[in-house]
Amino acid sequence: MKIADYKEIKAEPVDFEETKGVKVRWLISDKDKAPNFAMRMFEVAPEGYSPLHTHKWEHEVFILEGEGVVTDGKKECKIKKGTVVYVPPEEKHQFKNTGSDTLRFLCLIPIKNSNK
Amino acid sequence: MKIADYKEIKAEPVDFEETKGVKVRWLISDKDKAPNFAMRMFEVAPEGYSPLHTHKWEHEVFILEGEGVVTDGKKECKIKKGTVVYVPPEEKHQFKNTGSDTLRFLCLIPIKNSNK
Numbered sequence: 001m002k003i004a005d006y007k008e009i010k011a012e013p014v015d016f017e018e019t020k021g022v023k024v025r026w027l028i029s030d031k032d033k034a035p036n037f038a039m040r041m042f043e044v045a046p047e048g049y050s051p052l053h054t055h056k057w058e059h060e061v062f063i064l065e066g067e068g069v070v071t072d073g074k075k076e077c078k079i080k081k082g083t084v085v086y087v088p089p090e091e092k093h094q095f096k097n098t099g100s101d102t103l104r105f106l107c108l109i110p111i112k113n114s115n116k
Numbered sequence: 117m118k119i120a121d122y123k124e125i126k127a128e129p130v131d132f133e134e135t136k137g138v139k140v141r142w143l144i145s146d147k148d149k150a151p152n153f154a155m156r157m158f159e160v161a162p163e164g165y166s167p168l169h170t171h172k173w174e175h176e177v178f179i180l181e182g183e184g185v186v187t188d189g190k191k192e193c194k195i196k197k198g199t200v201v202y203v204p205p206e207e208k209h210q211f212k213n214t215g216s217d218t219l220r221f222l223c224l225i226p227i228k229n230s231n232k
Contacts, residue, residue, distance in 0.1 A: 001209065002202040003186065003193045006178075009200070027200045028176050034202060036226045037153040039176045060144050060155045062122075062222060064180070070119065077119045084125070084143045086118040086150060093117065106178055108224060110152045 002032055006041055014042075014050075021048025021097070030111055038114040044068065044095060044103040052094035057113040059093065061085035062106045067099030079105075118148055122157055130158075130166075137164025137213070146227055154230040160184065160211060160219040168210035173229040175209065177201035178222045183215030195221075 004027075011023040021044055028039040044050065044066070052073050061070075063083040069076040070085055072092045079085065079095070087093045097103035120143075127139040137160060144155040160166070160182070168189050177186075179199040185192040186201055188208045195201065195211070203209045213219035 001186070001188060001193075001204070001207055002200070003195070004200050006198050006200055027178070028202045032202050033204065034174060034176065035205070036174065037176065037224065039178065039200070039224070058150060058152065060150065060153065060224070062143070062155065062178075070117070072117065077117075079119070082122050084118070084120050084122055084155070086144045086148050088117070088149065089151070091117055106222070108153065108155070108176070 002028070011043060016051050018051040019049065021045030022050055029114060034111055036111055037108050038111050039106060039108050042095070042105055042107055044097040046097055046100055048103075049096040050094055052092060054090055054092045055113070056089050057110050058089050059085070059087040060108040061087065064104045064106065066097060066101050066103035068095060068097045068103040070095050118144070127159060132167050134167040135165065137161030138166055145230060150227055152227055153224050154227050155222060155224050158211070158221055158223055160213040162213055162216055162218075164219075165212040166210055168208060170206055170208045171229070172205050173226050174205050175201070175203040176224040177203065180220045180222065182213060182217050182219035184211060184213045184219040186211050
């Protein structure tokens with residue numbers, strides 16, 4: 001069993017194109033021999049955002065702290081602590097911090113897509 | 117895309133044997149056509165606990181609120197907001213609320229095991 005405070009797990013800068021102020025902590029991954037899915041924590045600084053993109057795998061997201069929006073490039077929906085977001089495969093999405101504090105959320109993906 | 121506050125998703129009593137004061141919300145599941153894994157939120161009342169058991173699939177857990185312990189039946193480890201727990205397949209585990217408020221956590225499992 002692995003038991004850790006999330007703060008013990010390093011926050012690494014995310015340097016995808018069209019990304020601003022985003023860090024990721026790989027809380028549970030293939031390094032833990034997790035067989036099916038990986039749990040990551042994203043931290044988005046104020047005015048930061050993830051890329052507006054699409055891919056073959058899904059996201060399962062839970063917002064822990066902060067305020068922001070999720071958008072498909074057309075419509076924006078507000079997200080805050082306690083919001084659940086399911087992004088199906090091949091659906092365009094972007095997360096933006098619209099608040100004055102860090103936007104922190106869990107985002108899980110299939111392990112087979114966790115090196116992409 | 118599914119976007120919901122977790123409170124909009126019904127908390128159902130868990131009536132496994134040797135379980136006390138536990139409710140579950142299926143935040144993302146096969147009903148959302150999630151192909152690989154299901155996101156559930158568990159709410160354990162003070163003095164409540166999940167069964168001490170084992171099974172073929174893993175758990176990926178993130179503690180949201182409250183205080184408790186996770187145990188393999190021998191050793192107990194404290195858990196609180198921000199604790200990450202990875203329970204590998206076939207490893208014995210139990211979650212107990214040792215605090216005076218609800219112990220609330222996310223627990224994800226493979227979708228193929230989500231009807232068990």
